[in-house]
Amino acid sequence: MNVVEKLRNVNLRPTKQRILLAKQILDGKNKHFTAETIQKEVLSNGQSISLATIYNCLNKFVSVGLLKQIDQQGEVTIFDTNVSHHHHFLNQNTGELIDIDPDEIGFSKLPDIPNGFESDGVEVLIKIKE
Amino acid sequence: MNVVEKLRNVNLRPTKQRILLAKQILDGKNKHFTAETIQKEVLSNGQSISLATIYNCLNKFVSVGLLKQIDQQGEVTIFDTNVSHHHHFLNQNTGELIDIDPDEIGFSKLPDIPNGFESDGVEVLIKIKE
DNA sequence: TCAACAGGTTAGAATAATTCTAAACTAGAT
DNA sequence: ATCTAGTTTAGAATTATTCTAACCTGTTGA
Numbered sequence: 001m002n003v004v005e006k007l008r009n010v011n012l013r014p015t016k017q018r019i020l021l022a023k024q025i026l027d028g029k030n031k032h033f034t035a036e037t038i039q040k041e042v043l044s045n046g047q048s049i050s051l052a053t054i055y056n057c058l059n060k061f062v063s064v065g066l067l068k069q070i071d072q073q074g075e076v077t078i079f080d081t082n083v084s085h086h087h088h089f090l091n092q093n094t095g096e097l098i099d100i101d102p103d104e105i106g107f108s109k110l111p112d113i114p115n116g117f118e119s120d121g122v123e124v125l126i127k128i129k130e
Numbered sequence: 131m132n133v134v135e136k137l138r139n140v141n142l143r144p145t146k147q148r149i150l151l152a153k154q155i156l157d158g159k160n161k162h163f164t165a166e167t168i169q170k171e172v173l174s175n176g177q178s179i180s181l182a183t184i185y186n187c188l189n190k191f192v193s194v195g196l197l198k199q200i201d202q203q204g205e206v207t208i209f210d211t212n213v214s215h216h217h218h219f220l221n222q223n224t225g226e227l228i229d230i231d232p233d234e235i236g237f238s239k240l241p242d243i244p245n246g247f248e249s250d251g252v253e254v255l256i257k258i259k260e
Numbered sequence: 261t262c263a264a265c266a267g268g269t270t271a272g273a274a275t276a277a278t279t280c281t282a283a284a285c286t287a288g289a290t
Numbered sequence: 291a292t293c294t295a296g297t298t299t300a301g302a303a304t305t306a307t308t309c310t311a312a313c314c315t316g317t318t319g320a
Contacts, residue, residue: 068209080198083198
């Protein structure tokens with residue numbers, strides 16, 4: 001399925017810029033990127049697109065499920081007086097965090113740590129809504 | 131242990147502002163807050179402190195372990211072409227994310243969802259370093 | 261006790277990510 | 291071909307956070 005069809009499938013008008021972005025992004029491989037890195041890629045291909053459009057498009061793509069946005073618990077830094085290792089519920093309605101004691105969560109399986117690395121902690125975020 | 135002692139314990143000079151903040155924050159209860167909410171609290175108590183100082187202090191408190199900073203994977207929004215449910219390694223050296231297949235992780239225990247809420251997904255972040 | 265200075269505080273400027281605005285453009289329906 | 295609603299854009303606006311540079315204050319040691 002080409003990108004124009006993909007865009008039509010989700011009721012997005014296949015404009016030049018959306019096609020450009022979709023070609024960069026939706027090539028079947030799993031990728032992580034930011035608005036900036038995408039713009040660099042596009043520019044280095046000799047084409048051009050404004051950052052505002054990239055944000056517009058990526059947000060649209062997310063809202064129709066073509067992309068996912070990695071959880072960043074909002075834009076402000078949240079501090080926690082609980083300095084011991086623990087996990088969180090995230091109330092999606094309010095953005096509020098609730099602590100979860102580490103022994104409330106147990107793992108029956110964890111992936112191998114990539115070669116040359118060591119684990120530096122496991123954080124679980126359970127998203128909840130009303 | 132009073133807040134002045136707590137500050138001395140971690141080699142931070144107990145200045146007026148740090149004492150003020152420590153009293154607000156380190157009262158033994160677990161709390162989540164932002165620089166802004168702390169400033170509001172202080173101001174509504176009739177006292178005053180600049181936002182820059184709050185950031186300075188909170189960051190110092192974090193660096194000495196009095197506080198924890200909730201993981202926000204950096205300040206830029208990261209998008210992911212993998213829209214299916216999955217988890218991530220976070221390479222702390224570079225900020226890079228690596229996908230983890232959901233069946234690479236299993237739970238033997240999960241906490242009860244708070245009353246009136248339903249789960250809306252569980253995200254695991256495994257922090258790794260070289 | 262107090263001078264001296266290293267470290268802390270501050271207002272306001274700077275930075276950076278993201279969104280908004282309003283004017284110009286364009287895909288798709290007629 | 292034309293019209294219109296939806297898009298794109300440059301640049302301004304916004305927001306969180308850090309930086310700057312001048313001023314202030316704990317602490318040390320004489």
